[in-house]
Ligand SMILES: *[C@@H]1O[C@H](CO)[C@@H](O)[C@H](O)[C@H]1NC(C)=O
Ligand SMILES: *[C@@H]1O[C@H](CO)[C@@H](O)[C@H](O)[C@H]1NC(C)=O
């Protein structure tokens with residue numbers, strides 16, 4: 495079987511979105527934010543759950559929306575600590591509610607007595623505010639996941655901690671795992687944390703095997719100046735459609751096959767739920783963030799954004815190369831639950847192994863590793879059997895911490 499990895503998954507997400515935008519599945523675009531109801535109204539209350547909208551301002555001025563599901567459907571007051579849910583790349587807080595309530599992590603946690611908090615990354619539909627900048631300004635998009643580590647994550651952690659007066663559990667999917675691992679490796683946030691569950695963990699992105707993925711990264715990096723001029727990486731936008739066209743026209747690359755092999759790989763999705771997915775996702779990110787991720791694929795390390803220029807790196811970091819995030823510095827006593835899949839194209843098993851190697855000194859009773867052979871990337875948030883396969887063990891782990 496052909497091995498497909500890393501950025502090919504991004505591309506597939508983009509194919510889905512390009513196809514969808516051609517058929518006008520998207521009726522709402524990002525600029526309509528103020529005209530649309532928030533996530534509580536559109537996704538939570540209609541399922542019969544209470545929900546609160548919150549706004550959190552980061553130290554660099556981004557105004558993020560958060561939603562709190564304070565209790566389960568039964569209305570019973572939560573008896574367990576807060577849980578912060580952090581979605582992945584090109585997604586938003588709706589990630590955790592794409593399936594019916596008995597299959598979706600946000601609702602399952604609420605029904606099991608947890609106080610649930612959803613984060614929405616800067617630049618996504620419900621988090622496009624800023625104290626001084628507008629998303630139509632390039633300066634608004636001058637960030638990569640380094641800033642999600644430094645600002646978004648610390649703002650949402652601090653907010654939940656202040657509001658509840660409690661240490662929290664964290665659940666990240668995909669890029670939501672990378673930013674947490676990066677923060678923990680700097681020993682940040684751990685004072686507010688009970689434990690962290692990492693689903694489809696992304697740290698190293700080194701196992702590039704598909705021609706398409708490599709081509710995409712090459713084109714992206716070769717044209718990074720052009721791409722930085724685009725600044726908002728809108729998966730539904732024209733620039734991204736052109737990029738896809740360029741990639742798919744390269745000899746030897748068959749985009750149709752890739753799409754097919756992708757959809758075949760997630761074991762347990764219910765296609766009836768894909769409309770919900772297409773209605774709400776994918777979401778914008780900064781082009782600079784995409785370039786940063788492409789750099790990780792190229793370099794095989796976990797480091798800060800590379801300005802590809804000694805002087806510029808000096809200016810930003812006081813050294814000619816970007817500082818590394820060192821995963822061996824994650825505190826050994828931090829309770830971690832890590833679940834990864836054998837069919838995952840983004841969180842490749844070999845890359846996860848490199849991460850596990852860097853955690854080899856972790857306290858044995860503080861690290862639970864779960865391998866789901868049949869799971870691919872989207873299964874961790876959308877599989878019809880994810881409750882039994884992943885969320886029940888995850889909650890059992892939380893209850894021990
Ligand atoms: C940019 O956004 C601001 C505020 O949202 C708006 O007033 C302005 O007209 C926009 N400019 C352009 C060029 O779209
Ligand atoms: C898939 O979703 C549809 C519509 O919600 C539902 O009727 C069906 O039972 C679901 N299938 C599974 C296996 O969950």
Ligand SMILES: *[C@@H]1O[C@H](CO)[C@@H](O)[C@H](O)[C@H]1NC(C)=O
Pocket residue numbers: 818820821822823
């Ligand atoms: C990470 O830190 C360890 C020990 O502190 C060191 O041996 C290793 O070389 C570091 N790795 C990187 C990539 O800097």
